[in-house]
Amino acid sequence: MSESDLLDSGIKVVGSNVRISESCTIMGAENVIIGNNVIIDAGVVFNCKTGSITIGNHVHVASGCYLSGAGTIALSDFSGLASGVRIYSASDDYMGETLTGPTVPEEFVGVTYAPVHLGKHVIIGSGTVVLPGCGIGEGSSVGALSLVTKALDSWGVFCGIPAKRLKDRSRKLLEFERLCTERAIG
Template structure:
């Protein structure tokens, strides 16, 4: 009996650490589907430029910055704790994609050559910011601590291992890892069968 009570307390603690349905509606997302869980410790700016699908979970201490541009999050997407998404140049996460803890996605970058000033404290006329969209295809998984740079699309079904650096577009259905990320082998497509089973329930 005591175990049952402990489980109930744990479920209550889990649910209380995420925004309620009313709190989610008050955020003001451009679009939001059903069964969305967003931790209360997340920092989200530019919520009016963000679309969120169904069955999405965004865990604690995630930062999503989208004052300009757009971020589109598909269905069955998980963004784990400590991730950072910079949507100024647009980011799209397709269905069943996911980010492991601490993954970073940048769709804009300062000019690092020294020809211009950098950072947000400097007026626009002294900067040379480059914007480029990032698109993670369906079933893409990005490993913990991995960084995806502006303009780098990851093809459907591919996975990128932990602590990698994505500097260019990656093909579909591959397993990638390293700095820069390189293809190691093909990724299994068995998950497509599992997807069909899930969606037929």
Template sequence: MALLTEQQLRTIGFKAVGQNVRISDKASIYNAANISIGDNVRIDDFVVLSAGAGGISLGNHIHIAVYTSLIGAGAITIGDFANLSSRVSVYSSSDDYSGETMTNPCVPDEYKNVLHAAVTFEKHVIVGCGSVVLPGVTLHEGVAVGALSLVTKTCQPFGIYAGTPARFVKARSRDLLNLEQDYLVSAISANKGK
């Protein structure tokens, strides 16, 4: 995977971009002025970041795997230590599928009824490959979503969810919170030694 250089990252026009950001030169970025990226973020080949008015905000220590897309007019927020596996689709906008209105971006707004709603992934969220997350959903801290799931409703902290539609399967361990603290302490110590 060829990565954009730091100079290339600075010229894209992001609202903000942190340190140690690794973005594939095959990723597609739209409306970069509405996209903020924290530190230690990796975005792989063929990822699409298409920010609407609400923007896209990525925290620190985030991985977004190949073919994943974040799209929509509503805000999309990804918290620290989150991981989106390959082919995950996150939508903060969705057409009305009822047939009572027309659909698609090639039709004027007055003929459509598009839902725009923020999507939020809190810290330590992991979403399995092929999953779809719809507008208005919050994945609270520590949520894990199994592969090929359709997430239509907010998921509670440290739950494992799977299925179509996604349902609670069982509680997720919170041991990773201790590992996070260990990691952050070691990172601070390593930086002091430089």
């Protein structure tokens, strides 16, 4: 989309140097905040008619991602989602205590809302699913095809179903963040 298209899209806040593919679908654009230096690839869907999605600076959302921001979703600076990542901040009742689905009146459903926050430098591999309330701590990475069912600590490498910590993640990238920031200021 051109800068003019972005301004006319209804997105609440759009920073500078933002590139969003024309094939993206953004439902609830008035609930979306996008920082600077952001790329959102083809086929991405943001669904936040009742919640919000906030994207920090230097963030990449690869093709085919789906972010269900019925609650709230926040992607911090320097975070990234590989192709096909799914993030949910709300879930139907799977235990049978209530009815489910968008066609049922609200008083008969038991949707649970829980925010999802990705810390700075979080990277999530292709095909991973992040469930409501599962924040991912600063600097952590999640391998492809993982299922995040609980909050993940900072500076870890995680993968699997459910995602489990394998080892510590290097903090060397913080030096590159410092250099990148200095370059932008200078």
